[in-house]
Amino acid sequence: MLLLQGMFVPAIKGQGTEEQQKKWLPMAYKFQIIGCYAQTELGHGSNVQGLETTATFDPSTDEFVMHSPTLTSSKWWPGGLGKASTHAVVYARLITEGKDYGIHGFIVQLRSLDDHSPLPGITLGDIGGKFGSGAYNSMDNGVLRFDHVRIPRDQMLMRLSQVTREGKYVHSDVPKQLLYGTMVYVRQTIVADASKALSRAVCIAVRYSAIRKQFGSQAGGPETQVLNYKTQQSRLFPLLASAYAYRFVGQWLKWLYTDVTQKLEAKDYSTLPEAHACTAGLKSVTTSATALC
Ligand SMILES: Cc1cc2nc3c(=O)[nH]c(=O)nc-3n(C[C@H](O)[C@H](O)[C@H](O)COP(=O)(O)OP(=O)(O)OC[C@H]3O[C@@H](n4cnc5c(N)ncnc54)[C@H](O)[C@@H]3O)c2cc1C
Structure with missing residues (x-):
């Protein structure tokens, strides 16, 4: 629950449009969905600009295609991902009209709300025991990979920048420092x-x-x-x-x-x-x- 309230909700509040906040936050507050914050990958943690997961816009279906192109692009560490979460704010390189616009946040459903099984194209699990005092072993830190998983365009967090129906990338006038x-x-x-x-x-x-x-x-x-x-x-x-x-x-x-x-x-x-x-x-x-x- 800590990561739902501590990272998933603040990410949507900070980076989601008013419309997105109205849609997702009530479900999170009522625990109808459990969310985590999936940024860190095996290959990159501190260097966020080096993340490799891609979100490529497909104008023919009005969707983003989430993909993990390499082993090092596997999401690794997110708390609550291993077992509990149904959704995640996933950070990925936004690609539209053939251009890479860098790291952006996307709300992605990971598991079925009926039986909690991973959705098609999604491989995930718990990263296992952690070194140290053991205090963190109560947390289900997880691993996550995408194989061309499609999500609707409106699940890109669009407060700071948007991708239009035609695939144009546009900045809003909200300062990026809010991130x-x-x-x-x-x-x-x-x-x-x-x-x-x-x-x-x-x-x-x-x-x-x-x-x-x-x-x-x-x-x-x-x-x-x-x-x-x-x-x-x-x-x-x-x-x-x-x-x-x-x-x-x-x-x-x-x-x-x-x-x-x-x-x-x-x-x-x-x-x-x-x-x-x-x-x-x-x-x-x-x-x-x-x-x-
Ligand atoms: C318990 C736990 C929970 C976590 N939960 C989440 C989560 O919910 N979601 C999520 O996305 N991530 C999570 N993380 C991942 C965490 O954000 C990363 O571990 C962190 O960003 C560091 O990345 P890294 O592990 O790849 O270390 P690296 O980036 O490989 O760094 C290794 C070492 O090198 C140092 N270093 C790296 N770059 C520099 C530099 N430029 N100058 C000086 N020193 C440098 C670092 O300080 C560190 O000591 C979690 C990690 C832990 C341990």
């Missing part, structure tokens, strides 16, 4: 989640340290709460302070996201670099510290 708002949104939710996870862990540790007693006074009095030992405090209190700090900074990032979105809509891009730097840096700092704790 980046989705990434800022996702990162600020990750900081907020890190603060929640750290708060829970610290709360458990502090409560336990308050009731756990070890060693008594020399006079044979009651044993001492371990919370009173300085070595215990030196471990717990910085984490307790961090939990508060992450919460406050998470709230500030939420405000920053709202502010940057309003400014982008007014074509003011002045705070976008700061929003990127703060959300990317704080995402890394807060999640690393929380995982180590």
Whole structure:
């Protein structure tokens, strides 16, 4: 559900036209469809411009043909793809009138809504166990390939640019920088989640340290709460302070996201670099510290 609410819905909100939002969002909110965010491929992750999946417009049928031309173009990693999702926002190279217009988002149905089996031309599955603490093994990160899968033209996310019925590529007057708002949104939710996870862990540790007693006074009095030992405090209190700090900074990032979105809509891009730097840096700092704790 996290990826549905955290990435599928924001991608449609940020990049879909009003009409597309009206059509898809109510179904997602009611969980009639489950969506994921399929961008990363085996061959390219950080370098999004290097993605290889193609979406070629066919004017004879008014459809896009989604295709994975190489092994390295297989979508790899998307959370919720392996088992749960019925739909995905898929990022692919848009090709129309023989020209490659680069990476664009498309809403693609992956599985049947009746029996959840993959639709024709679609091969997908779970990528399997992941290294690390195991925390991510509860997530069905998936792999996805397309073999000339046809989708209607109106499933290209068309807020920033469109392909007309005749196959002409046209830009809308909506600034393309709005695209980046989705990434800022996702990162600020990750900081907020890190603060929640750290708060829970610290709360458990502090409560336990308050009731756990070890060693008594020399006079044979009651044993001492371990919370009173300085070595215990030196471990717990910085984490307790961090939990508060992450919460406050998470709230500030939420405000920053709202502010940057309003400014982008007014074509003011002045705070976008700061929003990127703060959300990317704080995402890394807060999640690393929380995982180590
Ligand atoms: C748990 C998990 C969940 C994920 N969920 C999703 C999802 O829902 N949807 C989705 O589409 N993707 C998802 N991803 C994929 C994720 O977005 C990519 O892993 C990420 O973009 C990095 O790409 P990559 O793994 O190909 O690493 P690479 O791009 O191969 O990078 C490898 C290393 O090289 C470094 N590097 C790369 N380029 C540069 C450079 N120019 N300068 C300096 N260093 C560089 C990177 O920082 C990294 O340390 C998920 C990944 C994980 C681990």
